[in-house]
Amino acid sequence: MNKSDCKEMEHVCASIVPIFSTLDTDELRKINSLIQKKEYAKGTILFEQEDPANYLYIIRHGKVKLYKMSKNGRKQIIRILEQGDFLGVLSLFSDEHHSLSAEALVDTGTCLISREDFKNLIRQNPEMSLGVIHALSKRLSYTEKFITDLMLKSIEERLVTWLMLLAEKEGKVTPQGILISINLSRNEIANLLGTTTETVSRKLTKLQSEEIISIKGSKTITILNKEKLEALIND
Template identity: 35%
Template sequence: MSIQGIFPIDKWNFKSESILTDLPAADFEQLMVHKSEHVLKKGEILFREGAYPSGIYYIVEGKVKKYKTDKTGREQIIYVANTGELLGYHAILSQYRYPDSAATLEESRIAFIPKEDFLLTLQQSSILNNRLLKTLSHEFSVLANSITLLAQKPVRERLALQLIVLREKYKVNFEEGEAVEINISRDDLASLVGTARENVVRVLTEFKEEGMLKTKGRKIFISDVKKLIVLANAG
């Protein structure tokens, strides 16, 4: 089922896939003129926190996690990026190092766009400029909501909300009445929710018993998103 009208997905989901949608052909061609595409296996690094950027990344197909790592090596996933989204442009716009790291969550096809082409297109395209500004503003709002979520909500509500957001990202060729399949490790899910792996496993078991989802290995099948929405309490 569609969650439009019953869940405010825009409060919790970045929109960088809209940056290149229907961009004028001349602008798009200029941006992509020297791009290179690579197929990356699950877990391969696109960029690391603290490195200097040499370009931006476009997800042609697949999913990528953006995350920060603390001094003990523990990851906190900030966001899961989907097909069509851009990554790495924050560091170029700020003229500084990457503020976070990015790695593939599954085998993905990634296009690398050199920094020079990105900046030249940005300089000449008012449409790209306006879209980036709008996207950055929206991302700030999403991050503010996420900080509040981690600080104030219990694990059950945080997990329910993240499962709803992930459901939208994994909803490919969806047909009404089918359960949406989310393929993510329990470690990555725990990192996204901001809790320990054992807490995620325990709460997923509770959700199964309550009829919200089913699991098979690492795969999670969302069978009753309405119940998750009520539990998430994220209106």
């Protein structure tokens, strides 16, 4: 692909989504013609559970948290979505309402494909179905692991596993260690890991006192000793 092609492809949202990986450039451009681009400021709700599910959402940039609200008002974060992730596909197939709510953790850009346009794409490109099945299988595997971790791992192990995952996905290597940015509040981290805010703060302080991590403010953590951190979940 030459430079001009690359420049054009920068604006093809579908090109960053795994379920469209089997499509060629022309087909991707066709999908792009169906897409509506929408920006959400940090803290904006994309949709709430029980809202009609009319669109497939693709994360073009930014981060989105998916969460479930209980009847007593407790919020359980289910997953954090990033560039290239998509949401809403199950509801599109089952003609149901959204079962979860979605909120922008940072300023976020999305691409929206309507329910009917997406179904037509599947009919016209049957191989896309395999991409959808593969992506949903990965999500199911993630969900099973997440539930297992909540049931079997200690709070410290869950926290360490989460930090290691962040370091692997988006950590920046510096002379001091691996720098990771946290877009969640302490309360949201606790909610994600199935514990309390106080416990998260206490565990992070303990890791810092042992010189395994360094905390700067509430949004930045540097992993100073990756080997010691990994040892906490491998013992």
